[in-house]
Amino acid sequence: xxxxxxxxxxxxxxxxxxxxxxxxxxxxxxxxxxxxxxxxxxxxxxxxxxxxxxxxxxxxxxxxxxxxxxxxxxxxxxxxxxxxxxxxxxxxxxxxxxxxxxxxxxxxxxxxxxxxxxxxxxxxxxxxxxxxxxxxxxxxxxxxxxxxxxxxxxxxxxxxxxxxxxxxxxxxxxxxxxxxxxxxxxxxxxxxxxxxxxxxxxxxx
Amino acid sequence: xxxxxxxxxxxxxxxxxxxxxxxxxxxxxxxxxxxxxxxxxxxxxxxxxxxxxxxxxxxxxxxxxxxxxxxxxxxxxxxxxxxxxxxxxxxxxxxxxxxxxxxxxxxxxxxxxxxxxxxxxxxxxxxxxxxxxxxxxxxxxxxxxxxxxxxxxxxxxxxxxxxxxxxxxxxxxxxxxxxxxxxxxxxxxxxxxxxxxxxxxxxxx
DNA sequence: GAAGGTGATGGCAGCAACTGACATCAAGGG
DNA sequence: CCCTTGATGTCAGTTGCTGCCATCACCTTC
Numbered sequence: 001x002x003x004x005x006x007x008x009x010x011x012x013x014x015x016x017x018x019x020x021x022x023x024x025x026x027x028x029x030x031x032x033x034x035x036x037x038x039x040x041x042x043x044x045x046x047x048x049x050x051x052x053x054x055x056x057x058x059x060x061x062x063x064x065x066x067x068x069x070x071x072x073x074x075x076x077x078x079x080x081x082x083x084x085x086x087x088x089x090x091x092x093x094x095x096x097x098x099x100x101x102x103x104x105x106x107x108x109x110x111x112x113x114x115x116x117x118x119x120x121x122x123x124x125x126x127x128x129x130x131x132x133x134x135x136x137x138x139x140x141x142x143x144x145x146x147x148x149x150x151x152x153x154x155x156x157x158x159x160x161x162x163x164x165x166x167x168x169x170x171x172x173x174x175x176x177x178x179x180x181x182x183x184x185x186x187x188x189x190x191x192x193x194x195x196x197x198x199x200x201x202x203x204x205x
Numbered sequence: 206x207x208x209x210x211x212x213x214x215x216x217x218x219x220x221x222x223x224x225x226x227x228x229x230x231x232x233x234x235x236x237x238x239x240x241x242x243x244x245x246x247x248x249x250x251x252x253x254x255x256x257x258x259x260x261x262x263x264x265x266x267x268x269x270x271x272x273x274x275x276x277x278x279x280x281x282x283x284x285x286x287x288x289x290x291x292x293x294x295x296x297x298x299x300x301x302x303x304x305x306x307x308x309x310x311x312x313x314x315x316x317x318x319x320x321x322x323x324x325x326x327x328x329x330x331x332x333x334x335x336x337x338x339x340x341x342x343x344x345x346x347x348x349x350x351x352x353x354x355x356x357x358x359x360x361x362x363x364x365x366x367x368x369x370x371x372x373x374x375x376x377x378x379x380x381x382x383x384x385x386x387x388x389x390x391x392x393x394x395x396x397x398x399x400x401x402x403x404x405x406x407x408x409x410x
Numbered sequence: 411g412a413a414g415g416t417g418a419t420g421g422c423a424g425c426a427a428c429t430g431a432c433a434t435c436a437a438g439g440g
Numbered sequence: 441c442c443c444t445t446g447a448t449g450t451c452a453g454t455t456g457c458t459g460c461c462a463t464c465a466c467c468t469t470c
Contacts, residue, residue, distance in 0.1 A: 040450080045427090049428095050427075051428090080389055117321065119325055120317065123320075141381075142385060142388075145382065145386050149389065149390065152356075156353060160346070177346065177350065180350050182391070183347075185386060213418085234455070235455080236455090244419075244420090245419075245421080248420075250457065256455095256456065
């Protein structure tokens with residue numbers, strides 16, 4: 001297959017992660033990553049579309065997990081429950097690599113460019129979930145909304161999980177956050193006329 | 206103030222938008238933008254952190270609008286309602302520039318880098334909304350979740366508004382989408398006492 | 411009204427991310 | 441043993457972006 005050692009992609013990912021932690025993300029050059037992996041810069045860009053992408057290798061796996069979980073859910077499962085089950089299905093992936101996930105998240109929150117990439121990956125997961133819901137017959141406004149709401153739950157729950165000093169399970173965070181979403185949306189809902197809110201004055205920031 | 210013509214920032218934004226539509230985003234160079242605005246590349250980067258940012262000049266205004274609307278909402282207003290009012294407060298901003306908003310959105314959906322930027326701007330709005338909610342005494346899991354859910358509503362509603370051939374108001378889209386969110390989250394819960402859900406459907410489309 | 415300060419702009423050099431075109435090498439098949 | 445194939449290397453070039461310093465317009469101040 002390859003020319004030299006196998007698993008070039010994995011070597012690049014590992015070299016990148018190590019270098020990012022040693023010198024920081026932006027003081028690490030792609031050439032250095034490639035060199036540590038025993039490859040060249042050009043080869044790096046054959047495996048990853050750009051420098052950021054080397055930190056998001058698992059996105060495809062998550063997408064498949066979510067899609068299949070929603071698709072395979074029992075027919076009577078409600079859309080939101082199906083999405084919740086899909087998010088829960090991803091929990092083990094993170095549980096096994098909690099340290100890696102933490103280190104990675106530390107990098108992401110510290111670099112706006114990486115946060116952007118993370119957000120588009122999450123949006124992609126939402127899109128995949130919406131597709132899967134439509135495959136179950138959920139009609140359009142509801143499908144996208146349920147998927148987006150699910151991702152919102154995931155974002156909040158994941159953040160709390162990473163910050164959680166005691167290793168409470170991600171699944172538990174997901175469940176309680178979902179309950180919180182239900183509570184927050186269930187309250188004084190007027191399905192009909194949301195009266196125009198009178199704003200006081202110009203933003204005095 | 207300036208050296209020559211005033212409003213360098215505005216000239217750069219306009220030149221950029223025009224060039225993006227003429228040649229496309231990635232076949233337009235920053236040097237060309239600056240030249241059309243009668244400036245140099247170096248000056249462009251004094252006004253905008255990077256090439257993408259020239260399309261997101263209004264973000265600060267939106268942020269202030271959302272923050273002040275939530276802060277100034279009557280005390281008895283529920284968190285979700287306050288967020289909904291804040292989103293609604295942004296509608297006029299888009300209404301006045303519907304054509305610009307459409308053209309801009311066309312560029313954004315066509316370029317992943319711009320979608321990333323848009324997502325982080327939305328996340329920033331969510332963060333601002335969460336801050337404002339906390340300022341009203343909303344405790345933490347709820348504040349972030351309500352803000353994120355609100356942004357999810359905004360994303361879906363805005364998308365539908367842009368695609369809407371007949372110019373239905375963004376406010377209307379926001380309202381119906383919020384109702385849809387309530388409907389979708391209200392159904393068969395887990396920990397919560399699931400109340401029998403009888404809900405009129407939001408406008409089906 | 412001449413001197414000096416200030417803020418915006420230009421000019422230039424340079425780095426690093428990324429790309430296209432082409433050469434080269436390892437491995438397997440016929 | 442040659443030839444195909446896929447992964448890798450090499451090289452040149454573009455572009456986004458930054459640091460540093462000079463320059464210019466405008467304003468203040470004496």
